[in-house]
Amino acid sequence: MTSQFLILSSLFSALFVMTVVNYYKNGNDMEKIMWDETFSVGVRDLDAQHKQIVIMVNTLIEMGDTKVDSEIISDTLTKMTQYAIEHFQKEEQYLLDYGYPEYPSQRKHHQEFKKKTAGFCMETMLHKVTVSAEIFTYLRLWWINHILKEDMKYKKFFNDKGLR
Numbered sequence: 001m002t003s004q005f006l007i008l009s010s011l012f013s014a015l016f017v018m019t020v021v022n023y024y025k026n027g028n029d030m031e032k033i034m035w036d037e038t039f040s041v042g043v044r045d046l047d048a049q050h051k052q053i054v055i056m057v058n059t060l061i062e063m064g065d066t067k068v069d070s071e072i073i074s075d076t077l078t079k080m081t082q083y084a085i086e087h088f089q090k091e092e093q094y095l096l097d098y099g100y101p102e103y104p105s106q107r108k109h110h111q112e113f114k115k116k117t118a119g120f121c122m123e124t125m126l127h128k129v130t131v132s133a134e135i136f137t138y139l140r141l142w143w144i145n146h147i148l149k150e151d152m153k154y155k156k157f158f159n160d161k162g163l164r
Contacts, residue, residue: 032058049087056080074124
């Protein structure tokens with residue numbers, strides 16, 4: 001039963017992402033991420049970094065009409081990826097310092113993100129035509145889901161430990 005659920009869940013996720021990518025490939029505007037307090041993980045440093053990442057993702061979304069071979073997309077994506085890596089290092093250090101039990105899961109999510117965005121950086125340098133819609137969709141969905149689902153898991157943990 002569990003493996004069937006995982007397979008169905010993976011298929012649903014893949015279909016959802018494909019639908020969203022097709023929606024935006026067909027000229028529909030990508031909605032920017034609107035930061036509000038529901039995104040706060042209760043740790044000032046991490047919230048500030050998350051806000052900066054959201055600004056960078058929104059900057060990329062605003063470039064929706066820019067050609068894929070544009071250096072500005074490649075440069076902005078590279079800067080966002082580098083900043084995200086710095087954020088992950090800080091977040092993971094907190095997780096380790098405070099003994100967060102789900103650290104391995106968080107680290108795995110971060111590694112998957114780094115791998116995927118490195119691929120996007122390479123694809124923009126190679127001028128892959130469909131990469132912009134994929135980038136915008138992936139980044140928007142990944143950050144919203146990661147902050148609101150994965151990072152929220154440590155909010156109470158850190159606050160109980162006095163980290164704010």
